[in-house]
Amino acid sequence: MNEDDIYRASTQYRLWSFTPEKLAALRSSTNALATERVKAAKKRVRLARAQQLSSEKSAPSGDVDANTPKNGGGTAEDGNEVIDCLTVEEELKIIAYYCQQCLSIGPAEPHPMPSSVVGSAIQFIKRFYLSNSPMTYHPKDVMIAALFLVTKTDNFYIGLDKYVDKINTITGNKKMTREKVLAPEFLLTQALRFTFDVKHPFKGIRGAYYEMLAMIRGKYALLPFDERTPDQVAEQFIDLSDAKSKAATEARLSKAYNTAQETLNFSALLTDAYLLYTPPQIYLAALLLADEPLTLLFLDAKIPSSAPLKPKLLATLRACANVLTSINAHDVDRADLVRIDKKLHLCRNPEKKNLVNLNKAQKRDELVEGKLDDNVAKKRRMEREKNEREGDALFGGALPAATKTK
Amino acid sequence: MSKQAQNNSASARRPPEEDEICRVCKSSRYLNPNMKFLVNPECYHEMCESCADRIFASGPAPCPYAGCTKTLRRNKFRKQTFADLKVEREVDIRKRVNAIFNKREDEFNSLRDYNNYLNEVEDLTFNLINKVDIEKTERKLLSYAEANRRAISQNDVRASKESQRLAAEERLKKEQAIQRREAAQRELDEERRVRAEGKADVIHKLASGESATKVAKEAKKTVLKRTLFKQQAEVDKQARLEAAAAASEATLNGDGDDLVFAGLKQHVEAAPLRPYDAYGGLAFERKMSNLQNSYDDGALPRHENLYYLKQDPRAMAGGYNIKEVYSQVLCEAFAGLGVFLSDELGEKAGAATRGTGTAGAAVAAATGSGDVQMMDAF
Numbered sequence: 001m002n003e004d005d006i007y008r009a010s011t012q013y014r015l016w017s018f019t020p021e022k023l024a025a026l027r028s029s030t031n032a033l034a035t036e037r038v039k040a041a042k043k044r045v046r047l048a049r050a051q052q053l054s055s056e057k058s059a060p061s062g063d064v065d066a067n068t069p070k071n072g073g074g075t076a077e078d079g080n081e082v083i084d085c086l087t088v089e090e091e092l093k094i095i096a097y098y099c100q101q102c103l104s105i106g107p108a109e110p111h112p113m114p115s116s117v118v119g120s121a122i123q124f125i126k127r128f129y130l131s132n133s134p135m136t137y138h139p140k141d142v143m144i145a146a147l148f149l150v151t152k153t154d155n156f157y158i159g160l161d162k163y164v165d166k167i168n169t170i171t172g173n174k175k176m177t178r179e180k181v182l183a184p185e186f187l188l189t190q191a192l193r194f195t196f197d198v199k200h201p202f203k204g205i206r207g208a209y210y211e212m213l214a215m216i217r218g219k220y221a222l223l224p225f226d227e228r229t230p231d232q233v234a235e236q237f238i239d240l241s242d243a244k245s246k247a248a249t250e251a252r253l254s255k256a257y258n259t260a261q262e263t264l265n266f267s268a269l270l271t272d273a274y275l276l277y278t279p280p281q282i283y284l285a286a287l288l289l290a291d292e293p294l295t296l297l298f299l300d301a302k303i304p305s306s307a308p309l310k311p312k313l314l315a316t317l318r319a320c321a322n323v324l325t326s327i328n329a330h331d332v333d334r335a336d337l338v339r340i341d342k343k344l345h346l347c348r349n350p351e352k353k354n355l356v357n358l359n360k361a362q363k364r365d366e367l368v369e370g371k372l373d374d375n376v377a378k379k380r381r382m383e384r385e386k387n388e389r390e391g392d393a394l395f396g397g398a399l400p401a402a403t404k405t406k
Numbered sequence: 407m408s409k410q411a412q413n414n415s416a417s418a419r420r421p422p423e424e425d426e427i428c429r430v431c432k433s434s435r436y437l438n439p440n441m442k443f444l445v446n447p448e449c450y451h452e453m454c455e456s457c458a459d460r461i462f463a464s465g466p467a468p469c470p471y472a473g474c475t476k477t478l479r480r481n482k483f484r485k486q487t488f489a490d491l492k493v494e495r496e497v498d499i500r501k502r503v504n505a506i507f508n509k510r511e512d513e514f515n516s517l518r519d520y521n522n523y524l525n526e527v528e529d530l531t532f533n534l535i536n537k538v539d540i541e542k543t544e545r546k547l548l549s550y551a552e553a554n555r556r557a558i559s560q561n562d563v564r565a566s567k568e569s570q571r572l573a574a575e576e577r578l579k580k581e582q583a584i585q586r587r588e589a590a591q592r593e594l595d596e597e598r599r600v601r602a603e604g605k606a607d608v609i610h611k612l613a614s615g616e617s618a619t620k621v622a623k624e625a626k627k628t629v630l631k632r633t634l635f636k637q638q639a640e641v642d643k644q645a646r647l648e649a650a651a652a653a654s655e656a657t658l659n660g661d662g663d664d665l666v667f668a669g670l671k672q673h674v675e676a677a678p679l680r681p682y683d684a685y686g687g688l689a690f691e692r693k694m695s696n697l698q699n700s701y702d703d704g705a706l707p708r709h710e711n712l713y714y715l716k717q718d719p720r721a722m723a724g725g726y727n728i729k730e731v732y733s734q735v736l737c738e739a740f741a742g743l744g745v746f747l748s749d750e751l752g753e754k755a756g757a758a759t760r761g762t763g764t765a766g767a768a769v770a771a772a773t774g775s776g777d778v779q780m781m782d783a784f
Contacts, residue, residue, distance in 0.1 A: 002693040007742030019748045199742070206710055207739030210701035210732065221696035254705040278742030302694055302740075309744060316746055 007278055011195035016127055018275050026130055027088050034133030034349075035085040041351045042083060085347045086135055090340045095129050096327075097337055098139035099270050102147060111158045111166050113151070115265045120198040121150040122269045128191045130275075136349045137184060144176070145184040153196035183355035198274070201264055201283035208283065209257050212237075212298050216249050225304045233301060240293055256291035263289060267324040277320045281313075285320035428454035430461075430470045444483040447498050449476040450491045458483045496535050503531045506551045508561040582650070589643070597636075604628060694740035701732055 007013055018026065086094070099122045106118030124146040125139065148163050150156070158166070160178055167176040189196075214220040218234035226233075234246075241248035263286040268274070273282050287295040303310050352358065426435040428443070430453040435441050442455045451471045453461075461467050462480035469476045488494045507527045514520040533543040551558065604625060611621045703713045712728060715721050722728075 001688050002691050003737055003740040004693075004742060004744045006690070006737065007745055013742070013745065017747045017751060019751050022751065199738070203735050204739040204741070206706070207695075207732075207735040207737075209704070209706065210735065211695065211739070213702050213704045214698070217702060219698070219702070221698055223694070223696065250704060257706075276747060278745050278747065279738065280740055280743040283739075284743070302743075312746065313743070316748075 007199070010199055011193075011197055012199045012274075013278075015193055015195055016123075016275060017278075020276060023130075023272060023275055024088075027092070030129075030131055030133055031086070031088045031091060034135050038085055038135050038347055038349045039083055041349045045350045083347055084343060086133070086340065086344060090343065091129070091134050093337065094134050094340050094344060095125065095139050096270060097332070098143045099125055100332075102143050103266070103269070105143075105167070105170055106147060108166075108170050110169055111162055113147075113156055116200050116202050117150055117154045117156045118147070119200055119202075119265070119269045120154050120196075121146045123198045123274050124150060124188065124192060124196075126272070126275065128188055131191050132187075134344060135347050136352050137187065137355070138344075138348065141180070141184050141355055142188060144181055145188050148181050149185060149188060149196075154198075179356045179359070183359040186359075187355075199279045201268065201279040201286070202261075204280050205257070205260060205264065205283040205287070208287065208298065209253070211301075212253055212294070213250065215298070215301060216246060216253065220301065223302065226301060236297055237294075240297065252291065253294065256287060256294055259290035260286035263324055266329060267327050271323050271327050273320060273323050276323065277316070281316055281320050282324075285317045285324055288317050289321050289324060428457055430454070430457040442485065445486045445491065445494065446476075446478045446482050447484075447495070448478055448482065449474050450495055452486065452491070499534045500531060503527065503534065503547070505562070506547060506558060508558060508565065510561065510564075586647075600632065690737075692737070694743065695736045697729075697733055697736060699729060 102118060102122050102125065106113040106121065107115065121143075125143055128137075128142055128146070129139070144167060148160070151158050151163065160181060164176050164178055164181060167181075168174050211220065215230075215233050216237045218230045220230050220233055222228065222230065222233070238244055238246055238249050241252050260283060264283060268282050268286065273285075277285070284295060284299070287298075299310070299313070303313065426441075427433070428441065429451075433441065433454060433456075438454075438456075443452045444455055444458050445452045446469075449469055449471070451469055451474060453470065457470070458480060461470055462478060462483075466477050466479045468474070469478050486494050488497065504527075507523075507530075509520075509523060511517070511520045514523065530543055530547060533539050534547075608621055608625050611624075612618065703711045708714065712731060715726075716728060
């Protein structure tokens with residue numbers, strides 16, 4: 001079992017790795033399905049409302065119109081209104097925006113989270129929206145839940161109250177509640193197929209740094225195929241820097257490391273890199289972007305140049321580098337985002353809007369659509385009391401009061 | 407053993423008068439009423455106890471019988487169990503052979519196999535008893551004993567446990583019988599006493615002038631009462647006995663050591679315990695790096711820099727192994743480097759989990775049986 005087999009055993013490989021084509025197909029099918037369901041749900045709601053109004057002896061035709069003035073498209077003759085749903089690209093943009101929000105909320109005070117933890121949250125959001133659409137579940141709700149879920153799965157537990165406090169402090173209002181954080185949690189874990197492990201490139205790049213530093217300092221333990229001596233390797237590295245000195249090369253290495261870290265902390269998290277490439281490929285692509293000659297020298301010491309693996313790996317790394325450069329921190333099109341957000345507001349699935357109530361409805365004796373059916377409530381209460389009585393009988397019940405007086 | 411000696415030992419019952427005379431010292435029971443005769447299983451020549459003491463007191467010596475060349479030792483002499491020394495010798499041989507060939511029927515796959523085994527053993531025994539091919543047979547016996555020493559001793563232990571269990575059962579039965587007898591006796595006594603008392607009571611009442619019919623009626627009533635009571639007692643006693651039987655059964659079966667499994671075909675030896683391997687035989691082989699004991703941290707940012715950790719005795723005191731960090735970090739640096747998703751996932755395209763539209767469908771495909779109740783994702 002070598003390093004690659006270890007990665008193949010991970011859920012990231014088994015469930016959350018895709019080819020670009022598969023990823024695109026998956027997203028478009030999810031979008032199509034969601035669009036269908038949004039339309040169906042809207043129709044159901046409209047019919048229900050019309051029935052309710054007609055039963056109140058109002059003029060039915062006028063009310064249907066009165067209920068749907070905001071839907072932009074108006075009403076067609078057969079009752080099918082034209083709903084303008086989000087396209088796949090628009091969905092991706094709004095998800096990317098909320099992922100970016102995650103990056104600013106996570107590390108902010110109070111209770112700042114480390115970047116690998118925030119990175120896991122972003123991957124959770126991305127994985128969630130592979131099988132769900134923003135039209136069904138709003139990315140804002142999912143982002144808040146993902147960021148909280150990740151505190152539990154990535155060993156950075158801060159507690160629900162502190163988390164709510166953190167969100168409220170950052171947003172500056174008191175709108176966030178415990179219920180809102182928890183409501184989408186089960187949906188999220190289910191869409192993640194209960195796999196919470198995200199393999200990050202952060203540790204891997206540290207390993208590469210250790211080894212490159214050892215190479216520069218002539219302490220590197222060569223692999224069997226390599227016929228050079230450690231000093232020869234060091235020389236090759238030192239030749240890279242203009243000053244031809246160890247210190248200069250080391251400075252160059254740490255500069256490349258820091259640049260690559262920045263890429264990993266931003267582009268790698270926000271693009272689809274985690275879904276398309278493996279962690280070592282991601283960090284090597286980031287290093288390649290930061291300092292190509294240095295990275296190539298490092299790869300020379302790891303893979304023999306004659307191996308067929310090498311050109312393939314380089315091609316993969318360059319493709320990954322292209323993915324990493326496809327996003328820029330500064331080119332956020334605010335106007336476009338506002339437009340998409342407005343559009344999303346109109347095409348959200350009305351049945352899934354209030355996640356808090358949906359969540360409550362699944363719990364015992366909680367409200368369904370604001371109230372619980374009286375009969376159901378009575379039946380449940382009776383059942384509970386009966387169970388308690390039986391429990392008492394099993395353990396002998398309470399002691400008689402008479403024994404106290406004696 | 408010479409022909410002569412053979413004839414001596416094999417001589418059928420001697421005349422009774424000869425029975426009383428030691429053939430070595432010629433002393434007779436008439437002179438010495440406490441005389442005991444001993445034999446040695448080497449040659450089965452009998453002699454009196456004092457002869458055995460005298461001749462073999464200073465170590466091994468040849469048998470005093472004329473023509474017998476066996477060398478005997480004092481500690482092997484014992485009292486003979488059977489009058490016929492031929493029988494004595496056969497029993498000894500059978501005992502010895504059976505101690506070695508102690509396989510049981512349940513160790514064989516079929517009755518036929520077991521019978522073949524018994525036949526083989528009987529052949530060996532016959533050879534030993536009748537002195538046919540003695541050397542060859544002995545060799546066979548010894549080599550078998552050597553080869554199967556473990557199995558033999560295991561069966562030996564099993565047999566002794568079984569006999570212990572039988573003995574315990576026997577003891578318990580005897581105790582129960584005694585208790586039953588005592589209880590019956592007590593009951594009989596009690597009944598006799600009560601009857602006598604009742605009679606005395608009737609006489610006393612009649613003597614004190616009560617009407618005869620009334621007394622008779624009362625006496626009948628008490629008799630009735632007593633029979634009812636007796637019936638009840640009988641039922642109780644039955645219940646008690648049953649409980650006791652169940653309890654004794656439990657004590658018999660209760661000891662885990664005494665468990666005997668029937669129908670055990672092939673005794674499979676439990677594999678010897680190996681040292682625990684957390685990875686179940688999977689070995690991790692580093693292909694992409696050679697792990698060194700220590701790495702320089704260089705200019706890593708402080709939260710990643712192990713230099714400070716290495717300096718901190720609080721961190722290191724608890725047994726924190728810094729090499730584990732290097733091991734993990736270097737493993738993650740190359741875990742998946744040679745995994746090309748676009749190639750490998752293309753190969754796996756047939757797998758049902760890929761390319762399914764919704765998480766619900768994917769999960770259903772993955773779990774197959776659908777034993778997890780999933781909410782619809784939409």
